[in-house]
Amino acid sequence: MKKLAYLLVGMLFGIGMFKSGAASWFRIYEMFQFDSFHMYGIMGTALTIAVIATLIIKKKNIKDFSGNKIEFTPKEKSIPRYLIGGIFFGLGWALGGACPGPMFALLGAGFYPIAIAIIGALLGTWFYGLIRKWLPH
Amino acid sequence: MDLILQPWPWYIGGIFIAITLILLLLMGKTFGFSSNLRTMCSMMGAGKSCDFFCFNWKAQTWNLLFLVGTILGGFIAYHFLSIDTAAVPLGENTISKLSELGIESAGKSYIPTELFGTEAFSSVKSIVLLLIAGFFVGFGSRYAGGCTSGHAISGLSNLQLPSLIAVIGFFIGGLIMVHILFPFIF
Numbered sequence: 502m503k504k505l506a507y508l509l510v511g512m513l514f515g516i517g518m519f520k521s522g523a524a525s526w527f528r529i530y531e532m533f534q535f536d537s538f539h540m541y542g543i544m545g546t547a548l549t550i551a552v553i554a555t556l557i558i559k560k561k562n563i564k565d566f567s568g569n570k571i572e573f574t575p576k577e578k579s580i581p582r583y584l585i586g587g588i589f590f591g592l593g594w595a596l597g598g599a600c601p602g603p604m605f606a607l608l609g610a611g612f613y614p615i616a617i618a619i620i621g622a623l624l625g626t627w628f629y630g631l632i633r634k635w636l637p638h
Numbered sequence: 639m640d641l642i643l644q645p646w647p648w649y650i651g652g653i654f655i656a657i658t659l660i661l662l663l664l665m666g667k668t669f670g671f672s673s674n675l676r677t678m679c680s681m682m683g684a685g686k687s688c689d690f691f692c693f694n695w696k697a698q699t700w701n702l703l704f705l706v707g708t709i710l711g712g713f714i715a716y717h718f719l720s721i722d723t724a725a726v727p728l729g730e731n732t733i734s735k736l737s738e739l740g741i742e743s744a745g746k747s748y749i750p751t752e753l754f755g756t757e758a759f760s761s762v763k764s765i766v767l768l769l770i771a772g773f774f775v776g777f778g779s780r781y782a783g784g785c786t787s788g789h790a791i792s793g794l795s796n797l798q799l800p801s802l803i804a805v806i807g808f809f810i811g812g813l814i815m816v817h818i819l820f821p822f823i824f
Binding site: 503504506507508509510511512513514515516517518519520521522523524525526527528529530531532533534536537538539540541542543544545546547548549550551552554555558563565566567569571573574575576577578579580582583584585586587588589590591592593594595596597598599600601602604605606607608609610611612613614615617618619620621622623624625626627628629630631633636 | 645646647648649650651652653654655656657658659660661662663664665666668671672674675676678679682684687688690691699700701703704705706707708709710711712713714715716717719720724726728729731732735736744748749750753754755756758759764765767768769770771772773774775776777778779780781782783784785786787789790791792793794795796797798799800801803804805806807808809810811812813814815816817819823
Protein backbone atom coordinates (compact mmCIF):
# COMPACT_ATOMS: atom_id res chain seq x y z
CA MET A 502 0.00 0.00 0.00
CA LYS A 503 2.77 2.39 1.03
CA LYS A 504 4.75 1.30 -2.01
CA LEU A 505 1.86 2.20 -4.27
CA ALA A 506 1.71 5.63 -2.62
CA TYR A 507 5.35 6.41 -3.53
CA LEU A 508 4.65 5.30 -7.07
CA LEU A 509 1.60 7.57 -7.26
CA VAL A 510 3.44 10.62 -5.86
CA GLY A 511 6.19 9.97 -8.42
CA MET A 512 3.55 9.87 -11.16
CA LEU A 513 2.14 13.18 -10.01
CA PHE A 514 5.66 14.64 -10.13
CA GLY A 515 6.39 13.17 -13.56
CA ILE A 516 3.13 14.48 -15.03
CA GLY A 517 3.74 17.92 -13.48
CA MET A 518 7.33 18.08 -14.78
CA PHE A 519 6.37 17.08 -18.30
CA LYS A 520 3.16 19.07 -18.68
CA SER A 521 4.58 22.28 -17.22
CA GLY A 522 7.53 22.15 -19.63
CA ALA A 523 10.10 21.81 -16.83
CA ALA A 524 11.34 18.72 -18.68
CA SER A 525 11.75 20.65 -21.93
CA TRP A 526 15.25 21.53 -23.11
CA PHE A 527 13.75 24.66 -24.68
CA ARG A 528 12.35 25.91 -21.35
CA ILE A 529 15.75 25.52 -19.69
CA TYR A 530 17.45 27.38 -22.55
CA GLU A 531 14.83 30.13 -22.34
CA MET A 532 15.36 30.40 -18.58
CA PHE A 533 19.13 30.86 -18.91
CA GLN A 534 18.49 33.43 -21.65
CA PHE A 535 16.10 35.30 -19.29
CA ASP A 536 13.63 35.25 -22.19
CA SER A 537 10.60 34.15 -20.24
CA PHE A 538 9.16 34.15 -16.74
CA HIS A 539 7.87 30.58 -17.16
CA MET A 540 10.56 28.57 -15.30
CA TYR A 541 10.98 31.28 -12.67
CA GLY A 542 7.21 31.14 -12.18
CA ILE A 543 7.33 27.37 -11.67
CA MET A 544 10.14 27.59 -9.13
CA GLY A 545 8.65 30.67 -7.47
CA THR A 546 5.21 29.08 -7.01
CA ALA A 547 6.69 25.79 -5.79
CA LEU A 548 8.96 27.60 -3.33
CA THR A 549 6.34 29.98 -1.99
CA ILE A 550 4.00 27.09 -1.15
CA ALA A 551 6.85 24.89 0.11
CA VAL A 552 8.31 27.58 2.41
CA ILE A 553 4.90 28.19 3.98
CA ALA A 554 4.18 24.45 4.29
CA THR A 555 7.57 23.87 5.95
CA LEU A 556 6.92 26.73 8.39
CA ILE A 557 3.48 25.37 9.27
CA ILE A 558 4.84 21.83 9.77
CA LYS A 559 7.50 23.19 12.15
CA LYS A 560 5.27 25.67 14.03
CA LYS A 561 2.30 23.34 14.48
CA ASN A 562 4.57 20.36 15.01
CA ILE A 563 2.65 18.39 12.40
CA LYS A 564 3.39 14.65 12.42
CA ASP A 565 3.79 12.46 9.35
CA PHE A 566 1.19 9.85 8.34
CA SER A 567 2.82 7.28 10.64
CA GLY A 568 2.64 9.67 13.59
CA ASN A 569 6.38 10.44 13.68
CA LYS A 570 7.93 13.89 13.97
CA ILE A 571 8.88 15.35 10.58
CA GLU A 572 12.63 15.92 10.62
CA PHE A 573 14.39 18.60 8.61
CA THR A 574 18.10 17.86 8.42
CA PRO A 575 20.18 21.02 8.04
CA LYS A 576 22.71 20.87 5.20
CA GLU A 577 26.37 20.76 6.20
CA LYS A 578 28.03 24.17 6.12
CA SER A 579 30.52 24.62 3.30
CA ILE A 580 31.04 26.77 0.24
CA PRO A 581 33.30 24.97 -2.26
CA ARG A 582 31.32 21.77 -2.53
CA TYR A 583 28.03 23.56 -3.19
CA LEU A 584 29.49 26.17 -5.50
CA ILE A 585 31.80 23.94 -7.58
CA GLY A 586 29.38 21.00 -7.57
CA GLY A 587 26.57 23.39 -8.45
CA ILE A 588 28.51 24.84 -11.39
CA PHE A 589 29.14 21.36 -12.83
CA PHE A 590 25.47 20.56 -12.38
CA GLY A 591 24.43 23.79 -14.10
CA LEU A 592 26.70 23.12 -17.09
CA GLY A 593 25.11 19.71 -17.57
CA TRP A 594 21.58 20.93 -16.87
CA ALA A 595 21.80 23.60 -19.57
CA LEU A 596 23.48 21.31 -22.12
CA GLY A 597 21.11 18.37 -21.75
CA GLY A 598 18.14 20.55 -20.84
CA ALA A 599 17.09 18.24 -18.04
CA CYS A 600 17.86 17.71 -14.38
CA PRO A 601 17.61 14.17 -12.95
CA GLY A 602 13.82 14.05 -12.38
CA PRO A 603 12.85 15.26 -15.86
CA MET A 604 15.38 12.87 -17.44
CA PHE A 605 13.25 9.97 -16.24
CA ALA A 606 9.97 11.69 -17.16
CA LEU A 607 11.37 12.11 -20.71
CA LEU A 608 12.37 8.45 -20.79
CA GLY A 609 8.78 7.51 -19.92
CA ALA A 610 7.45 9.85 -22.58
CA GLY A 611 9.47 7.91 -25.14
CA PHE A 612 12.32 10.33 -25.90
CA TYR A 613 14.78 7.46 -25.72
CA PRO A 614 18.03 9.34 -26.50
CA ILE A 615 17.73 10.78 -22.97
CA ALA A 616 18.82 7.29 -21.84
CA ILE A 617 22.32 8.29 -23.02
CA ALA A 618 22.22 11.24 -20.59
CA ILE A 619 20.99 8.94 -17.81
CA ILE A 620 23.93 6.60 -18.44
CA GLY A 621 26.18 9.68 -18.33
CA ALA A 622 24.59 10.73 -15.02
CA LEU A 623 25.26 7.31 -13.50
CA LEU A 624 28.87 7.45 -14.72
CA GLY A 625 29.24 10.97 -13.31
CA THR A 626 27.84 9.87 -9.94
CA TRP A 627 30.20 6.90 -9.89
CA PHE A 628 33.16 9.11 -10.88
CA TYR A 629 32.36 11.44 -7.98
CA GLY A 630 32.43 8.47 -5.60
CA LEU A 631 35.83 7.45 -6.96
CA ILE A 632 37.54 10.83 -6.63
CA ARG A 633 35.67 12.42 -3.73
CA LYS A 634 38.56 12.04 -1.26
CA TRP A 635 40.64 14.38 -3.37
CA LEU A 636 37.96 17.02 -3.89
CA PRO A 637 37.57 20.10 -1.69
CA HIS A 638 34.35 19.84 0.32
CA MET B 639 -10.24 18.66 -21.45
CA ASP B 640 -8.59 20.89 -23.99
CA LEU B 641 -6.97 22.88 -21.17
CA ILE B 642 -5.40 19.68 -19.87
CA LEU B 643 -4.08 18.70 -23.30
CA GLN B 644 -2.42 22.08 -23.84
CA PRO B 645 0.94 22.86 -22.15
CA TRP B 646 0.20 23.78 -18.52
CA PRO B 647 0.79 27.26 -17.12
CA TRP B 648 3.74 27.78 -14.76
CA TYR B 649 1.69 28.07 -11.60
CA ILE B 650 0.18 24.59 -12.13
CA GLY B 651 3.72 23.19 -12.52
CA GLY B 652 4.74 24.94 -9.31
CA ILE B 653 1.72 23.57 -7.43
CA PHE B 654 2.52 20.01 -8.59
CA ILE B 655 6.10 20.31 -7.32
CA ALA B 656 4.94 21.74 -3.99
CA ILE B 657 2.36 18.95 -3.55
CA THR B 658 5.09 16.38 -4.30
CA LEU B 659 7.32 17.87 -1.60
CA ILE B 660 4.51 18.11 0.96
CA LEU B 661 3.28 14.55 0.36
CA LEU B 662 6.81 13.15 0.69
CA LEU B 663 7.33 15.07 3.95
CA LEU B 664 4.03 13.70 5.29
CA MET B 665 5.19 10.23 4.29
CA GLY B 666 8.30 10.79 6.41
CA LYS B 667 10.70 11.26 3.48
CA THR B 668 12.80 14.03 1.97
CA PHE B 669 12.36 15.07 -1.63
CA GLY B 670 15.65 14.58 -3.48
CA PHE B 671 15.75 12.89 -6.86
CA SER B 672 19.49 12.58 -7.58
CA SER B 673 20.00 10.29 -4.55
CA ASN B 674 18.50 7.65 -6.83
CA LEU B 675 21.56 7.87 -9.08
CA ARG B 676 23.78 6.93 -6.15
CA THR B 677 21.39 4.14 -5.19
CA MET B 678 21.43 2.79 -8.75
CA CYS B 679 25.24 2.84 -8.79
CA SER B 680 25.22 0.83 -5.55
CA MET B 681 22.73 -1.66 -6.97
CA MET B 682 24.98 -2.18 -9.97
CA GLY B 683 27.91 -3.02 -7.73
CA ALA B 684 29.80 0.30 -7.53
CA GLY B 685 30.43 -0.52 -3.85
CA LYS B 686 33.20 -2.84 -5.03
CA SER B 687 35.21 0.09 -6.35
CA CYS B 688 34.64 2.56 -3.51
CA ASP B 689 32.89 2.70 -0.18
CA PHE B 690 30.83 5.81 -1.10
CA PHE B 691 28.46 3.26 -2.62
CA CYS B 692 28.55 0.85 0.31
CA PHE B 693 25.33 1.67 2.09
CA ASN B 694 22.05 -0.04 2.67
CA TRP B 695 20.43 0.93 -0.61
CA LYS B 696 17.32 -1.07 0.21
CA ALA B 697 16.36 1.75 2.59
CA GLN B 698 16.07 3.88 -0.56
CA THR B 699 13.51 1.59 -2.20
CA TRP B 700 10.80 4.20 -1.64
CA ASN B 701 12.77 6.70 -3.75
CA LEU B 702 13.27 4.15 -6.53
CA LEU B 703 9.51 3.59 -6.54
CA PHE B 704 9.11 7.35 -6.78
CA LEU B 705 11.49 7.24 -9.79
CA VAL B 706 9.44 4.50 -11.47
CA GLY B 707 6.38 6.67 -10.84
CA THR B 708 8.13 9.59 -12.54
CA ILE B 709 8.77 7.43 -15.62
CA LEU B 710 5.10 6.38 -15.66
CA GLY B 711 4.08 10.01 -15.17
CA GLY B 712 6.08 11.02 -18.23
CA PHE B 713 4.43 8.22 -20.21
CA ILE B 714 0.92 9.26 -19.16
CA ALA B 715 1.62 12.96 -19.70
CA TYR B 716 2.87 12.44 -23.25
CA HIS B 717 0.49 9.72 -24.43
CA PHE B 718 -2.77 10.66 -22.73
CA LEU B 719 -2.48 14.30 -21.66
CA SER B 720 -0.82 15.91 -24.70
CA ILE B 721 -1.67 16.48 -28.33
CA ASP B 722 0.52 15.99 -31.40
CA THR B 723 4.17 16.52 -30.53
CA ALA B 724 3.46 18.24 -27.19
CA ALA B 725 5.29 21.25 -28.70
CA VAL B 726 6.42 23.85 -26.18
CA PRO B 727 5.26 27.36 -27.12
CA LEU B 728 8.23 29.75 -27.21
CA GLY B 729 8.65 33.47 -27.82
CA GLU B 730 9.76 34.70 -31.25
CA ASN B 731 12.92 36.05 -29.66
CA THR B 732 13.94 32.63 -28.32
CA ILE B 733 13.05 30.89 -31.59
CA SER B 734 15.27 33.23 -33.60
CA LYS B 735 18.20 32.88 -31.16
CA LEU B 736 17.94 29.10 -31.48
CA SER B 737 17.66 29.34 -35.24
CA GLU B 738 21.00 31.19 -35.27
CA LEU B 739 22.48 28.21 -33.43
CA GLY B 740 21.04 25.92 -36.10
CA ILE B 741 18.22 24.57 -33.93
CA GLU B 742 15.12 24.83 -36.10
CA SER B 743 12.75 22.63 -34.11
CA ALA B 744 12.07 25.37 -31.51
CA GLY B 745 8.34 25.93 -31.10
CA LYS B 746 7.55 22.75 -33.04
CA SER B 747 8.60 20.02 -30.62
CA TYR B 748 8.98 19.28 -26.92
CA ILE B 749 12.75 18.94 -27.01
CA PRO B 750 15.10 19.71 -29.94
CA THR B 751 14.92 16.98 -32.57
CA GLU B 752 18.48 18.03 -33.54
CA LEU B 753 19.73 16.56 -30.25
CA PHE B 754 17.05 14.05 -29.29
CA GLY B 755 15.66 12.81 -32.61
CA THR B 756 15.64 9.10 -33.43
CA GLU B 757 18.88 9.57 -35.35
CA ALA B 758 20.57 10.64 -32.08
CA PHE B 759 21.72 7.07 -31.49
CA SER B 760 23.71 7.09 -34.72
CA SER B 761 25.06 10.64 -34.37
CA VAL B 762 28.42 10.76 -32.62
CA LYS B 763 27.86 14.42 -31.75
CA SER B 764 24.49 13.77 -30.06
CA ILE B 765 25.83 10.80 -28.12
CA VAL B 766 28.88 12.72 -26.90
CA LEU B 767 26.87 15.82 -25.93
CA LEU B 768 24.22 13.81 -24.07
CA LEU B 769 26.85 11.74 -22.29
CA ILE B 770 28.76 14.85 -21.20
CA ALA B 771 25.54 16.61 -20.13
CA GLY B 772 24.50 13.61 -18.05
CA PHE B 773 27.99 13.15 -16.64
CA PHE B 774 28.09 16.75 -15.39
CA VAL B 775 24.59 16.47 -13.94
CA GLY B 776 25.47 13.25 -12.10
CA PHE B 777 28.90 14.41 -10.93
CA GLY B 778 27.69 17.89 -9.99
CA SER B 779 24.58 16.81 -8.12
CA ARG B 780 26.51 14.33 -5.97
CA TYR B 781 29.36 16.80 -5.37
CA ALA B 782 26.87 19.49 -4.40
CA GLY B 783 24.87 16.96 -2.38
CA GLY B 784 21.64 17.42 -4.32
CA CYS B 785 19.98 18.52 -7.53
CA THR B 786 17.14 20.87 -8.32
CA SER B 787 14.70 18.97 -6.09
CA GLY B 788 17.08 18.49 -3.14
CA HIS B 789 18.51 22.01 -3.13
CA ALA B 790 16.27 24.41 -5.06
CA ILE B 791 13.06 22.95 -3.62
CA SER B 792 13.71 20.96 -0.40
CA GLY B 793 16.73 22.96 0.77
CA LEU B 794 15.50 26.45 -0.09
CA SER B 795 12.04 25.78 1.39
CA ASN B 796 13.85 25.02 4.66
CA LEU B 797 15.84 28.26 4.18
CA GLN B 798 19.20 26.49 3.93
CA LEU B 799 22.09 28.78 2.97
CA PRO B 800 24.11 25.86 1.47
CA SER B 801 21.22 25.21 -0.92
CA LEU B 802 21.22 28.85 -1.97
CA ILE B 803 24.95 28.57 -2.73
CA ALA B 804 24.26 25.42 -4.76
CA VAL B 805 21.46 27.12 -6.72
CA ILE B 806 23.76 30.08 -7.45
CA GLY B 807 26.25 27.49 -8.72
CA PHE B 808 23.55 25.91 -10.93
CA PHE B 809 22.97 29.31 -12.47
CA ILE B 810 26.63 30.18 -12.95
CA GLY B 811 27.10 26.85 -14.75
CA GLY B 812 23.93 27.22 -16.82
CA LEU B 813 24.75 30.78 -17.87
CA ILE B 814 28.31 29.83 -18.87
CA MET B 815 26.97 26.93 -20.94
CA VAL B 816 24.21 28.83 -22.74
CA HIS B 817 25.94 32.17 -23.26
CA ILE B 818 29.60 31.25 -23.71
CA LEU B 819 29.80 27.58 -24.77
CA PHE B 820 26.67 27.10 -26.92
CA PRO B 821 28.02 29.07 -29.91
CA PHE B 822 31.01 26.69 -30.00
CA ILE B 823 28.91 23.55 -29.52
CA PHE B 824 25.98 24.07 -31.89
